[in-house]
Amino acid sequence: MRRLVLSALAAMALAGPAKAQHQDHATKAFAADAREAFTATPAFGPDGALWIARGTADRVLVSRSTDLGKTFGAPVSVTADPINLDWGPDSRPQLVIDRNGGVVVSYAIFQDKRFNGRVYATRSTDGGSTFAPRVPITSDSTSQRFQTIGIDPAGRLFAAWIDKRNAAATLAAGKPYPGAALAYAWADAGADKAARFVDTQLAFDNTCECCRLGLAFAGPGRPALLFRNVFDGGVRDHAVVTFADPKTPGPLRRVSTDDWKLDACPHHGPSLAIASDGSYHAAWFTGGSVRQGLFYARADNADAPFGVPRALSTPDRQPARPSVQAVGTVIHLAWKEFDGEKALVRWQLSSDGGRTWNPPRTVAATGDASDHPLLIARGTQVFLSWLTKDEGYRLIPLGEST
16 A cells, blocks of 8 residues: 555644633733644634634634734633543644634534544624533534534634444444544524534445545535545545525535545545636645646536546645635635645645646755645735744745735
């Protein structure tokens, strides 16, 4: 089996309890010592402020910046007590800010030594000063991991995750069940401070059980999810589903035929964006027999087939962890690769909806451990969000989209 090269994750412990208030504290720039944080998930609020959710060894913290990450307020603990946080390479706390400024955080914990997880969510309605008691994202306690959350164009809160309830029941009956299932739910319409999701549904069985999901919205009530599926013969290639309406997942569309036959967990999920012209933009990692490395492909719309995948780098540079962001019809791509000494973040830009691309260039580098690079937009401005052990947290502007 081809050996998977995974990004290193540092083991960390929180030095002390977080302060309950952050608005009145002027602090130094957001720290990224490996003893303090190993992931940083960004989100912009409606007022333009930057929020960061950090997963640590035993809790989740949020911080707010009003100067694009130069300084942050004192971190606030989302979790009242220490937790056994899911530390998987493709797992991280998720963060969104709703149109009213409500701060919604979701995260997963390990329930046991068999890596069965449980996903929780909470909301702050007072600017991140306090958070409601956590609630499970679903009432089923079998196992959920690799959740993603997002707010659709109508302002509704959506969640999707990898769920093992059907796998557990089928295997207990002595029948085979490859992988897990893709589950989803919407938050209820009430002003529930706890960010309560209701009416969990399973969209598809037999998805890969250990990869992050790519999420975008094709319109109000129409989430689109990119995920690693388990096709016939144990092939773990990527597929996308676009919802016809909030309760109706559309058909599964295969993104590419990489023919990665693998009875194991890649822990290496994809990224998805939908441009204003309706085109789809997917980036993913594969170790298949047809192609190996990091690839990008586009589709003209939700029903069109994806084009021939384009390699983002060469396998010898260990390309990994793609992130794609669309602003209008301007498409940004970022990923990590290794030059033999340092981890680099490479960035590439298309101004015509992914049809042609500028040459890639290096926009950041580090010599030690680092989080996945993430792209985030505020209006027409796109930024690279990256947490590293040596350099700390950085929010790097990548250019105005027009």
